[in-house]
Amino acid sequence: MNVLITGVSSGLGKEVFSLRNSSFAVYGVSRNPLTPHVFSYDSIEALPNPEVLILNAAIGDQGVDFRTFDADGFKEIMDVNLMQPLSYFSTLYRAGKLSDLKQLLIIGSRFSSVPYIQSQEASALPGYGYCISKASLALFVQVLRKEAFPFSINLVHPGVLNTEMGSPEGLNAGDMARKFQSKILDNSFLQEFNGIYELPTDEIIPF
Numbered sequence: 718m719n720v721l722i723t724g725v726s727s728g729l730g731k732e733v734f735s736l737r738n739s740s741f742a743v744y745g746v747s748r749n750p751l752t753p754h755v756f757s758y759d760s761i762e763a764l765p766n767p768e769v770l771i772l773n774a775a776i777g778d779q780g781v782d783f784r785t786f787d788a789d790g791f792k793e794i795m796d797v798n799l800m801q802p803l804s805y806f807s808t809l810y811r812a813g814k815l816s817d818l819k820q821l822l823i824i825g826s827r828f829s830s831v832p833y834i835q836s837q838e839a840s841a842l843p844g845y846g847y848c849i850s851k852a853s854l855a856l857f858v859q860v861l862r863k864e865a866f867p868f869s870i871n872l873v874h875p876g877v878l879n880t881e882m883g884s885p886e887g888l889n890a891g892d893m894a895r896k897f898q899s900k901i902l903d904n905s906f907l908q909e910f911n912g913i914y915e916l917p918t919d920e921i922i923p924f
């Protein structure tokens with residue numbers, strides 16, 4: 718199975734990439750493609766056609782306080798977390814690279830869920846950019862599904878991980894990468910879930 722994942726220099730992406738083997742042939746896409754089987758975003762022609770595309774790369778922000786709203790920071794996070802994955806997906810599609818695609822997996826968050834955001838105090842939320850970019854991905858999934866592509870589309874919350882973006886007390890990113898791999902290999906994501914798939918619990922968080 719050919720798997721293409723964005724953002725492999727750290728965190729979940731790095732852990733998924735490290736699981737590369739003969740039945741799980743992971744290729745990475747990175748701003749710093751220094752490792753074999755890792756490509757830059759603009760080297761489209763050289764890429765193998767993936768059966769699984771994982772749009773993983775993202776950045777975080779902190780704290781909702783609109784009195785200190787930083788428009789440039791907001792633009793950047795919307796660009797990295799929303800515009801870039803949509804644009805990369807469309808570039809691959811137009812280049813004919815998604816002819817074998819069976820599973821499109823977008824890495825969201827529990828903050829992709831409007832009901833989840835509503836249930837939280839302001840102090841428990843990340844910044845405006847993270848909430849709005851990740852919740853927009855949930856809308857994107859729902860609109861994209863209307864087009865009835867021949868591949869499944871799912872949004873996955875990987876859990877709070879012990880990565881730089883997450884928390885030192887978070888779940889082990891390597892363990893979650895292995896669980897993600899097993900769910901991909903057993904075709905769990907051929908089904909489209911009516912919400913955000915929470916990887917650690919196998920529960921569905923409402924969109």
Ligand SMILES: NC(=O)c1ccc[n+]([C@@H]2O[C@H](COP(=O)([O-])OP(=O)(O)OC[C@H]3O[C@@H](n4cnc5c(N)ncnc54)[C@H](OP(=O)(O)O)[C@@H]3O)[C@@H](O)[C@H]2O)c1
Pocket residue numbers: 723724725726727728729730731746747748749772773774775776797824825826827874875876877878879880881882883884887
């Ligand atoms: N960590 C958590 O607790 C948590 C919780 C919920 C959801 N998530 C989601 O899970 C995914 C992975 O998170 P993570 O914790 O593994 O994050 P991470 O360790 O910060 O890694 C994210 C990757 O994104 C890429 N990246 C960073 N800045 C970028 C930029 N300006 N432009 C383009 N790419 C950039 C980097 O890859 P390259 O350097 O290779 O380009 C980096 O390795 C993200 O979508 C995140 O929102 C994480």
